Amino acid sequence: MATPTTATRPTPERIFNTLNAYQQTAALKTAIELDVFTAIGAGANSAAALAAKTGAAEKGLRILCDYLTIQGFLTKAQGSYALTQESALFLDGKSPACLASMAEFLSSKQTRSNFDSLTEAVRKGGSVWSEGRDNSKPNDEFWVAFARSMAPLTRPSSEFIAGLLRAEEGKPAKVLDIAAGHGMYGITVARKNPKAEIVALDWPSVLQVAQENAKRFGVTDRYSVRAGSAFETEMGTGYDYVLLTNIFHHFDLPTCETLMRRVHAALKPGGKAITLEFVPNEDRVTPPTAAAFSLIMLANTDKGDAYTFAEYEKMFRNAGFAKSTLHPVPEMPQQVIVSEKSA
Amino acid sequence: MATPTTATRPTPERIFNTLNAYQQTAALKTAIELDVFTAIGAGANSAAALAAKTGAAEKGLRILCDYLTIQGFLTKAQGSYALTQESALFLDGKSPACLASMAEFLSSKQTRSNFDSLTEAVRKGGSVWSEGRDNSKPNDEFWVAFARSMAPLTRPSSEFIAGLLRAEEGKPAKVLDIAAGHGMYGITVARKNPKAEIVALDWPSVLQVAQENAKRFGVTDRYSVRAGSAFETEMGTGYDYVLLTNIFHHFDLPTCETLMRRVHAALKPGGKAITLEFVPNEDRVTPPTAAAFSLIMLANTDKGDAYTFAEYEKMFRNAGFAKSTLHPVPEMPQQVIVSEKSA
Secondary structure: OOOOOOOOOOOOHHHHHHHOOHHHHHHHHHHHHOOHHHHHHOOOOOHHHHHHHHOOOHHHHHHHHHHHHHOOOEEEEOOEEEEOHHHHHHOOOOOOOOOOOHHHHHOOHHHHHHHHOHHHHHHHOOOOOHHHHOOOOOOHHHHHHHHHHHHHHHHHHHHHHHHHOOHHHOOOEEEEEEOOOOOHHHHHHHHHOOOEEEEEEEOHHHHHHHHHHHHHOOOHHHEEEEEOOOOOOOOOOOEEEEEEEOOHHHOOHHHHHHHHHHHHHHEEEEEEEEEEEOOOOOOOOOOHHHHHHHHHHHHHOOOOOOOOHHHHHHHHHHOOOOEEEEEEOOOOOOEEEEEEOOO | OOOOOOOOOOOOHHHHHHHOOHHHHHHHHHHHHOOHHHHHHOOOOOHHHHHHHHOOOHHHHHHHHHHHHHOOOEEEEOOEEEEOHHHHHHOOOOOOOOOOOHHHHHOOHHHHHHHHOHHHHHHHOOOOOHHHHOOOOOOHHHHHHHHHHHHHHHHHHHHHHHHHOOHHHOOOEEEEEEOOOOOHHHHHHHHHOOOEEEEEEEOHHHHHHHHHHHHHOOOHHHEEEEEOOOOOOOOOOOEEEEEEEOOHHHOOHHHHHHHHHHHHHHEEEEEEEEEEEOOOOOOOOOOHHHHHHHHHHHHHOOOOOOOOHHHHHHHHHHOOOOEEEEEEOOOOOOEEEEEEOOO
8 A cells, every 4th residue: 555755744944944043134133144145255264263353253154154055155175165156246245236225125124013012913804004004295204214225226127117118218207206315316317317307206204215316426407396295295297207116005096096197197199107116926826936025015014915917917007007018127126117198 | 068057046035035034934833822723724715705714814814824734734725725734733732742832932022033143153152141051950931831722732742752661561670851841852751661660850830831731631640850950969779761852952061961970870780871862964954954953052052052973972981971872853853862870
């Protein structure tokens, strides 16, 4: 009689490791805080050399670096650590593509505290965090932290969006960047198209970060701001493009539709709304990172979600956009939806 | 000229997911708290049916179950969720092998708080938790929680150890179970060998849990206890076996050696010390779960670690054991070291 072989019998190891998965976040965050990747990139490739460089304990660094090796962020050979291609590109402070600042926002105390209350969030179907209840109201500290820490992550998507806007062709274009945050989406368009004019809309304190970035990238002469809520502030009209990057997932669909009606009114005929989002497939479990984003919205917002393309298309149609098309962003787990206003 | 292809170029996705890895722990813990796996096992296989059964919000359950599907703990087909082989065996409350209670201890508030201070722990080379500084002192609440929650995980290793002790042969055997905790290692030997007599050593409040379990498994007539520290309490002598399960990793090697000398004195000639541990290979980065255990000890203890077999063998030799052998535990990321006292 056939009995299950030990090879197919599950073991408790994966459950054990998932209950310990928070340790992966802590280890990566600690390595970033102690600037371990930068130190290894600069040649400190043993626990002793790292201790000399960072001032931390040799034992602590040995255990941390072994753990990072197990997680695939370092390699280890003959007791010597080295960066992987991934950590050299994204975690070494000397790399222009360094994403280390992202750790600050993604695993912030507030967000982790919201996940500590995940059971309650599942019970009520939304965040228990009072500030997360209404993202149409200012929450300066949170969004300034977002603007300051998440800018480096936008490079692939902002360049992809600039490409969709044919920025390199250099034709005059009036662009509204809604909930601009760090402002990098609009700023990238302005950098690539010297005839683009950007209007950034966000809360006043957040716009300061966008304006700092506009200055840093030398586009202030074509960069203006409108302070306030995306739902209430006068947006202006006659835009060629309106950018809606990572905003819809904070709200329920009727609220999104209200915003999209305002966007439709602000666009000139033939103008385009450009939505950047985590868009899961209809099954809502693929692709993994986009689909998993729903849980982040459940924990952090009152009514947010990661919507499918069918949901977006229908909602945009209700708001006046006859047709929307979906474009996966290269190198990123996000997608862009382009919706054109009838000419 | 050859340029790197986009296929080999790393993307930020894995770093993004690692900074969010704490969410995997939260989701699994929430599913256990809401008894979602048991409800699905009982046939509630849609978000609506789960909402009716658990009283939680349908939206919350849909997002949670989608996330668990992404993580591989559920399957989803035509909108209907089902248990995997793994979750049916280990997460459904109706399964005799259910490990759900483990969530309580592994991701306890205290342990997660210790990981919140991981950067400081790496700096000093040991836990910043004052209670973790000396595991030779009682810490009742913590170890009672351990004893109550971790017992189910011991099945594979306790049965393997009972096999190494040839418990099924039923020969008279006097067994000392040091830092017995839930007591399941000694109790399993007693269950399989009606002529085995177990002496359990631990802090008084923890021994109450062991005694409850001894009663539950009907071995109280051959179960006695010695309350106190493994480093100070009179152990008795003439033991055939001394069990040292998951104790050495809390201490530095000189402290372990002190304990092992006491164990050597307590054994009769030809008696065996049985050590259950996370034993990484010499490279300290494989096998992954055993090697990663070092970080848990760094965060939670003053001087603990996951030691290699070479370190254990040398330390045991110093304590009087001429020879030790290593035995991997089937289905588990741990290993057993058998050390024999000369006849």
